[in-house]
Amino acid sequence: MTSTHDIEQALRGVVDPELGGDVVELGMIKDIDLSNGTATINVALTIAGCPMRAQIDGDVKRKVGALPGIDAVVVEMGEMTQEQRSEVMSKARFKARQDAAPTMVDPVTRVIAVSSGKGGVGKSSVSVNLALSLAEQGFAVGLLDADIWGFSIPRMLGVGAERLEADDDGKIVPLLAQGLKLVSTGLLVDDEDKALMWRGLMLSKALEQFLTDVAWGHVDYLVVDMPPGTGDIQMALSRLLPQAEMVVVTTPQRTAQKVAARVADMARRSFMPVIGVIENMAGFTTPSGEHFKLFGEGGGRELADELGIPLIGSIPLDPFVVAGGDGGDPVVGAHPDSPAAVAFTEGAKRLLELVPPAEDETCTARIDKLIEGLKART
Ligand SMILES: Nc1ncnc2c1ncn2[C@@H]1O[C@H](COP(=O)(O)OP(=O)(O)OP(=O)(O)O)[C@@H](O)[C@H]1O
Ligand SMILES: [Mg+2]
Incomplete structure (x- = not known):
C-alpha cells in the first residue's frame, strides 16, 4: 500500500522549474495527508501568483496519482512567508552549487x-x-x-x-x-x-x-x-x-x-x-x-x-x-x-x-525585474 513516505518519494520527481530543485528538497511540501485513497498535498509556492502554479499543480497530481491505491489527489496551494522564501532561495542556490549534474539533461527539460x-x-x-x-x-x-x-x-x-x-x-x-x-x-x-x-x-x-x-x-x-x-x-x-x-x-x-x-x-x-x-x-x-x-x-x-x-x-x-x-x-x-x-x-x-514548457521568465526573475524597474524609477 502507498504510504505518505511513498508520496514524498514520488514528489521528488516534481521539479520547480524556476528553482531547479525538486519540491521536497526545496521544502515546498508543507503537509501530506492520505485518507481513504485521497492524497491531500499542501504546497507552499514562493509567490501565490506564480505562473508555475498550474504546472506544479499538474505535475503533483500526475506523480502522486500514478501511485497504486491513490484515487484522488487534492493540491492545496499556499504562499511562503518572506522568511521561508529566503530560506528556499538559499537552498536553491546551495543546490545549484552542489549539483554536479548526474545527467546532462537540464532538470527543467x-x-x-x-x-x-x-x-x-x-x-x-x-x-x-x-x-x-x-x-x-x-x-x-x-x-x-x-x-x-x-x-x-x-x-x-x-x-x-x-x-x-x-x-x-x-x-x-x-x-x-x-x-x-x-x-x-x-x-x-x-x-x-x-x-x-x-x-x-x-x-x-x-x-x-x-x-x-x-x-x-x-x-x-x-x-x-x-x-x-x-x-x-x-x-x-x-x-x-x-x-x-x-x-x-x-x-x-x-x-x-x-x-x-x-x-x-x-x-x-x-x-x-x-x-x-x-x-x-x-x-x-x-x-x-x-x-x-x-x-x-x-x-x-x-x-x-x-x-x-x-x-x-x-x-x-x-x-x-x-x-x-x-x-x-x-x-x-x-x-x-x-x-x-x-x-x-x-x-x-x-x-x-x-505538459507545458518550463517558462524562461519565472516568478523570481519577474519579481527581480519589477524591483529593478522600481529602483530605476526612484
Ligand atoms: N499512421 C501510420 N500509417 C501508416 N503506416 C504507419 C503509421 N504509423 C506507423 N506506420 C508504419 O508501421 C511500421 C512500424 O512503425 P514504427 O517503426 O514507427 O513502429 P515501432 O513501434 O517503433 O516499431 P518497433 O517496435 O519495431 O520499434 C513502419 O513501417 C511505419 O512506417
Ligand atoms: Mg521503433
Whole structure:
C-alpha cells in the first residue's frame, strides 16, 4: 500500500522549474495527508501568483496519482512567508552549487518517453513526428533513440553517413537532424570496435551514457523513442530522469490495448506518470472518402478511459507515414496537409497543453525585474 513516505518519494520527481530543485528538497511540501485513497498535498509556492502554479499543480497530481491505491489527489496551494522564501532561495542556490549534474539533461527539460508494450505499433513514427511538430512550434527539441539495438530514427530522419562526434570536453554532441538534436546508437556503430564496445554494455548502461555523456545543451522537450516491451530501459530512464513521463502508443485493436495497459502498469510501478494515450493506425480513408477501420476501433479511447488519462491524439493510417519513414522525410514536414500530419500536429498541441514548457521568465526573475524597474524609477 502507498504510504505518505511513498508520496514524498514520488514528489521528488516534481521539479520547480524556476528553482531547479525538486519540491521536497526545496521544502515546498508543507503537509501530506492520505485518507481513504485521497492524497491531500499542501504546497507552499514562493509567490501565490506564480505562473508555475498550474504546472506544479499538474505535475503533483500526475506523480502522486500514478501511485497504486491513490484515487484522488487534492493540491492545496499556499504562499511562503518572506522568511521561508529566503530560506528556499538559499537552498536553491546551495543546490545549484552542489549539483554536479548526474545527467546532462537540464532538470527543467520535459522528458517524454514514447512507449508501448508491443512492437511495430508506431512508436518511432510517433516520436519523430511529435518531436518535429514540437520543434515547429518553436521549441528546442531533443530526440533520444533509446531503442539501442533496434534503432530506426536516423533512417527516418534521413541521416546518411554522419556520425556523432565529441566536443573538446570529451562529451558527445547530438547530431542536428531536421532541427532536432538527435542521439542514437545508429550514429555510433559503423566501425566494429565501437560496435563491440556498445554491445558489451548493458542496455541500461548505454542509456545512462546517452544521458550523462551527451552535451544536450538547452532543450525544452526531450522525446525518447523507447524500445518495444517493458523492462530495463524504462526502469533506467525513470531512475536517471525523475521528470520523465510517458505517452503510450496503441493501435485501435483490443489486444494491443491489453499490452499497452501492461506498459502503463509498469510505468506506475516505476513512478513514471502516464500523460496520455496516442492511438495510431486508426482507420484509413481513401481519396474517394471511403473509410476503413483496418485495425478495429476505439482501443485508444478505451485505454485512456480505463487509465483515467487523456487521449492525446488519434493518428490515421496514412501511406505518407510509411513513405516518410523509409525515405527520411517524416510526414509532418513532407506532407503537412495529409491526415496523419494534421493529426500529429494536433496531438503535439494537446501535449503542449498537458505538459507545458518550463517558462524562461519565472516568478523570481519577474519579481527581480519589477524591483529593478522600481529602483530605476526612484
Ligand atoms: N499512421 C501510420 N500509417 C501508416 N503506416 C504507419 C503509421 N504509423 C506507423 N506506420 C508504419 O508501421 C511500421 C512500424 O512503425 P514504427 O517503426 O514507427 O513502429 P515501432 O513501434 O517503433 O516499431 P518497433 O517496435 O519495431 O520499434 C513502419 O513501417 C511505419 O512506417
Ligand atoms: Mg521503433
